[in-house]
Amino acid sequence: MASKKRENTPSKELLEKLFTTAYRIRNFETEGIKLYRRGLVRGYFHPYLGQEGIATGACAALDERDYIASTHRGHGHCIAQGAEVEGMIAELLQKETGYCKGYGGSMHIADITKNNLGANGIVGASTPLGVGAAMANQVNGSDAVTVAFSTDGATNNGTFLESLNLAAIWDLNFILIVENNQYAVSTTLAEATRETELYKRGEAIGVESHRIDGNDSLLVYETVADAVKKCRAGLGPILIEAVTFRHSGHHVNDPGKYMPEDKLKYYKDRDPVDRARDNLINMGKMSAKDVKAIEAKIEAEFEAAVKAAEAAGEVSIEEFREFVEGY
């Protein structure tokens, strides 16, 4: 895996942003699971725990013109792309104030005003949809870049090849981030494919491809920032395989007993949130006390969001009927 010497020391501002986002996701998932256990969140809940470094680093390298497409494990992408926790929690609590009016839920969560094409319940769908957004931007004369977050599991779906190939022949401003968490539900990558270095699939069709440590949000940021620069210069698309590991099973009701303990320990020792915090303290020279203050602020923001969501209005069946009139 690529790990390069840094030319410049990253700014404190960037390191703070990375830690803040990573911690906001971590807190959202940890506290969200508690709400789920209390029966307040229904349906499915696929935690992003352990993978926070990827969405955090990638979205920090984008600006407001750029787009993302997300996966079924989409809370982290949604937060990293700038969504407010309040609209997300309201969505999980099925409230009309949710980002999707309570019609979408965890698997379809999106603040589309932030150019997020949404979480998606179909594994692999983010790639063609993301290529489509890149195509729209090319046709409309924008230099916006689209990042599609995808997964190792999705690389064995036909649309992976079909749509990445379309992005390549049309030189689209498209970055495909394959979050390789090494499992498709419980099936290991080695069971699913003979060649487990997934970036090679991009190379096979002429797409510049990289393999990096996905638990290093700073490295993800730097790699994506470089890819964005190349895309805007007409050198896209680019594939980035970001290797990571879940901290738990596929969803909240999957204990993940098939995940070997030593491997889990290896990745927990390289926890993306801890590393972002260490970076902020060591490289960014922020005091432990100030870091704590950031954490406390994020925790309070979550609690306030839950209160607001609980107080928010319920959906209306009449309005729903009107909404689907003519369907």
Add this chain to the structure above:
Amino acid sequence: MAGREIMYREALREALFEEMGRDESIFIIGEGIAERGGSYKVTEGLLAEYGPTRIRDTPISEAGMIGVGVGAAIAGARPIVEILYVDFAMLGMDMIVNQAAKFRLMTGGRGRVPFVLRTQGGTGGGVAAQHSQSLEALFYHIPGLRVVMPSTPADAKGLLKYALRQEDPVMFIEHKHLYMTKGEVPEGELITEFGVADIKREGTDVTLIAWSNMIPRTLQAAEELAEMGISAEVLDPRTLVPLDRVAILKSVAKTNRCVIVQEAVRRGGVASDISSIIQEEAFYSLDAPVQIVAGMNTPIPFNLTLEEASVPQKNDIIAAVQSVLHHKAA
């Protein structure tokens, strides 16, 4: 404004030319649609006029292409994806059914998918089981999609132009037998809203409901019925979703008898659903049970005699009309 007769395919091409000139966010992707102009020449000349950014050939990647169209529609373009045969749209069903049809609802109405999938279906003289299907019922079944099936050049033009000005995903299903048919298309702007049926022939004794290539066949049947002294009204819904229930019920209330003609296989078809709407909402205006003339429940065989036997013919329509006219209440 009379006088101008053009072919169905020319009418479609006119719609594309005009709309692409009006709206720069419209682009078309498909197999062999650029330099070659498409299998039915619908996109001929568009590349020269609008350039390679907006008119692109694709590799054979239906799921990818349809997905790209859906994603582009979400992100602010107006894509048209041309799929050579509706049979091939099956390769992209996830993108049509799980993505395009659901995005508006999944985002609570904040997102829209102004995506048009142009394709063609139906039997066509021995092109066999994988190039002959009438699959509209699959799309009709999925809430969130618009299903458009023009039968005349004028409808083809007006409906395609409307498709490019509304906000929902459209399955625009042409018919391979209709491309060379001619019809009157007025000069100038022609926009045909969805959900408005057209009475292709007025009559008083029986309502014949048909769409796409069953319209010319049903009109021929109506012509022969007229010679027998039977006055048949021919109603073309033009769009199956949204469906003009009001026009259907109004016509049935006038004629008190109804035959529905569909090229698609009988089982689980749109005709069955229209029939159920009529019996629910116009039962007491009916003097006879609604009859359906539909394709056999079979894949289309290659042999031309068998192919013909698999889908409704003029005489099947005439026989069904005679049966509803001679029905005596028990």
